Structures are given as C-alpha cells and as structure tokens.
Amino acid sequence: MSKPGQLVLSALRKMIASGELAAGARLMEIPTAELFGVSRMPVRMAFRTLEQEGLLVRFGGRGFQVRSVSAEDIAGAVEVRGVLEGLAARQAAERGLTLDAQAALQCCLVEGDQLFNKGFVTEDDLQVYHDLNMRFHQVIVEASHNPAIADALARNDHLPFASVTALAVDRHDLAREYRRFNYAHMQHHSVFDALVSGQGARAEALMREHANATLRYAETFAGPAADERMKVIMPSS
Structure with missing residues (x-):
C-alpha cells in the first residue's frame, strides 16, 4: 500500500x-x-x-x-489478546529478560506508582497510564522474541476496545476508574515479579487474568449509554 x-x-x-x-x-x-x-x-x-x-x-x-461491534465481539477479541500476551509473557520469562527490558518495565512501574499514590486520577492521569500501560505490554511482547505473537496481536487488535492502544474509561465515575486501573497496575507488578523470576507458567496465567479483568467492560462499551459516559484514550503521540 x-x-x-x-x-x-x-x-x-x-x-x-x-x-x-x-x-x-x-x-x-x-x-x-x-x-x-x-x-x-x-x-x-x-x-x-x-x-x-x-x-x-x-x-x-x-x-x-x-460495522456495529457487539459485547461478544469485544469479549472474544480481549480473550484472544489474553492468550497471546500470556504466551508472550511465558516465553519472555523462560528466555530471561535483558537488562534493557527489565529497566523499561521498571520505569513503567515507577511511573504508575507515582500516578496512583495520589489516591485519585484525572482524565489527564489516565492518558499517562494509557501510554505507560501500552509500553509495558509492548516490552513483554518484544521480549518474547516471537514475531508471530506480534503479528497475531496486530490482526486481533484492530477491533475497537480490544487493544491496549485504545483505553476506554468512564469519565462519569473516575473514582471507580481509579480502583480499576490501580488494580491493573498492581497486576503489572505481579507480572514483572514472575518475569524476572523466570516463572513462565505464572507469568502466562497472570497476563491472561490481566486481560480478562477488562471483559466486564465489554457490555458498557456496547451499551446505549456508551457515547455519553465513555471516553476512548488513544496514544498521545
């Protein structure tokens, strides 16, 4: 093209x-x-x-x-992403992270800690979280050294809301979104611990759980109030 x-x-x-x-x-x-x-x-x-x-x-x-996208469409794509990213995490853990990959992941964790330690988030904060979340996931996929995973994710992630590149948030309930994303960030810490410890099976299970934690939002994305309540955050650059 x-x-x-x-x-x-x-x-x-x-x-x-x-x-x-x-x-x-x-x-x-x-x-x-x-x-x-x-x-x-x-x-x-x-x-x-x-x-x-x-x-x-x-x-x-x-x-x-x-095309109209149903809750089932989104849920299916998110579940597939969990499987693919789980495989990437397992392979990255079994290969061992490079020092550069460890440093990149730690940087994301530190940024997230600073963001959530305030006890609340703004829409601007969620833009920051979106970008660091995207970097965290990308580093893990790259650390797997398996191009087939990245290719499969690229095909799957074109569906709206299925990809980490598009983060949907409920701007009418930022208190709940704080709890949601703070929990997701704590999952990042657990994934990192499994990766650096070489625990492939644990890293895979945690990444799949991490992706599936968003499945309940599929109904919200496809619901009648989505246009009013939801804001979709895209990459800042």
Missing part, C-alpha cells in the same frame, strides 16, 4: 477506535479523499483493508459503513 494509503488507513482506524466514526457511520470515497487531501485510490485501498479487518461493511453500491 502507498504511503498516502497507509496514512488514511491509520487515521480511519483511530477514528473508529475512538468512536469519532461511530457504528453505522457512512463512508464514501470522494468525501473521504477530500478530507485527507488524497486521491481516491489510497482511500479505496484503505476501505478494502478495513473491510478485510472487519471494521467496515459494504453499504449500497459504492459506500461503506462502520
């Missing part, structure tokens, strides 16, 4: 994941091309890729529509 096509594809993925393009939204080639300042061909290729990924469905003769 051409560079313009990649840019359009990446932008549309983010717009779908963030809810800017909601389920049922119509997409046509010419308006989309004008929006991004490109020709129709990159847009056409991006649409086809998003259709293959299950994010768009054909609507009428020429256009596409953002």
